[in-house]
Amino acid sequence: MTVRAAWLTNRGDAAGGQTRNDTRLAPLGAMTPAAELTTAPGVIPGGDPFELAATGPMTATLATGRATIQGTGPQGAYPVAITAPEALVFADGDPANPRIDLVVLRIYDTAYDSSGQTFATVEIIPGTPGAAPTPPPTPAGALALYRVQVAAGLSAGTGGIDFPAATTDVRRYTTAVGGITPYSVTGAYRGQYRDTGTGLQRFTGTTWSGLAAEVIGWTKVSLATGYGHNGNSNGDVRYRVIDLLGTRFVQWRGGMNLSYSRGAPRGDGKFLRTALPTTARPTGLRSLSVACSASTSSILSIKVDFHSNGLGVVISDAGDTPPWLSLHGVMYPL
Structure with missing residues (x-):
């Protein structure tokens, strides 16, 4: 199993339970607060986590990486790790209209979502085809990583997806409390810092300075x-x-x-x-x-x-x- 989550199952569950190895791999220290009981979800920086790389006309892989996924307030946050590249297969394009698919890292926890499942996974959420398509919303318990445009009539036989041109990186990053978060994030507490890519900013409690x-x-x-x-x-x-x-x-x-x-x-x-x-x-x-x-x-x-x-x-x-x-x-x- 290459997508691992900590604090999702226990040894008594039919899913098999959290192992010591799961706990060592999952990021337990990355907790930038979003509110009193919630954590800012995001990818743990370091290298190029969850890099998307094309492997064929309609296929790609999602590289290794670590992240934190926030559920509802009472549900808590789930530390997740991918330990080997995950294969992705995109469906052929709609005959008439383009669509935008969303690649997400997702938690299923039947105790809160009534899905009947308890595991972490990588999913492609297909968008709705249209003349001016919009990406599908990110489901609860999921972390969006990439948007991929799939043109009308596209398939392996017609050349497939031009991944560099069709992919939009929507990975957001998170760090531990007091850490400097790369890229723009929403301010959560006074004294928080972020790196905008050109310099540092400090959150005053109401605005970034x-x-x-x-x-x-x-x-x-x-x-x-x-x-x-x-x-x-x-x-x-x-x-x-x-x-x-x-x-x-x-x-x-x-x-x-x-x-x-x-x-x-x-x-x-x-x-x-x-x-x-x-x-x-x-x-x-x-x-x-x-x-x-x-x-x-x-x-x-x-x-x-x-x-x-x-x-x-x-x-x-x-x-x-x-x-x-x-x-x-x-x-x-x-």
């Missing part, structure tokens, strides 16, 4: 005529947007070469060829002092304005024409 999340990664800007990258060998001019303790900031780095016309920076100092995207624009004017060359300049810093319309403007004093400036360390709130 960013600790240090990257909203836009380092992006090289396109500079206007008269301006160039790598001023004073400081690297290309780049920016990124981060979420720090609930406030968004723009960070800059790199060096910029400048040229002048009639003693003023070219193009009225507007050094960006295109405006910054909306998510990187400040709500009001941000004026900063940045380091510049001492050559042909009586000052060691120069003013740069960042406007709410996404423009960046260099402003210098008459007679000061430094050939480069450095944006390293520049950061301002949006």
Whole structure:
């Protein structure tokens, strides 16, 4: 038996009872609370648990992994493990319409569901064919893992399922209390943490607050005529947007070469060829002092304005024409 559950049967049951090996394999410590008596269901992270891999036109396997499945409040949570790949066989497509099937890890417990069965299993729940199909609902006592689209008329004879294109990963993850849950989860208690994929967030009890999340990664800007990258060998001019303790900031780095016309920076100092995207624009004017060359300049810093319309403007004093400036360390709130 490759799908094992702990605390589902006992030695007196006809099903054979929980073995010591079942208890060792099943995840007993992964219990992020959802409410007073319930646990957030989910997959236990580590490697690629329950990976879906195609084995034929209409067949696939579900790899090994561990999970926790929550029943009703009084029913409790079931630790489950798959110890060897499980074979999946998808039914042929409907002649006229596509459908969406749901791959789930499921608990049957007749003491609560009147199914007459007591075991853990992997199931494909077929969707209803339709012109605009929707996936079937996840049954009680089940954990959804994947949605698979099955096109109309599809079969092994017509080429089968293109699994990489047809599969949507809906695995949700869970960890022990105090652990950092990968990916987005619903907040359950104050002080809970999650990893959004770009940074950490903390749940305040009512909302998620960013600790240090990257909203836009380092992006090289396109500079206007008269301006160039790598001023004073400081690297290309780049920016990124981060979420720090609930406030968004723009960070800059790199060096910029400048040229002048009639003693003023070219193009009225507007050094960006295109405006910054909306998510990187400040709500009001941000004026900063940045380091510049001492050559042909009586000052060691120069003013740069960042406007709410996404423009960046260099402003210098008459007679000061430094050939480069450095944006390293520049950061301002949006």
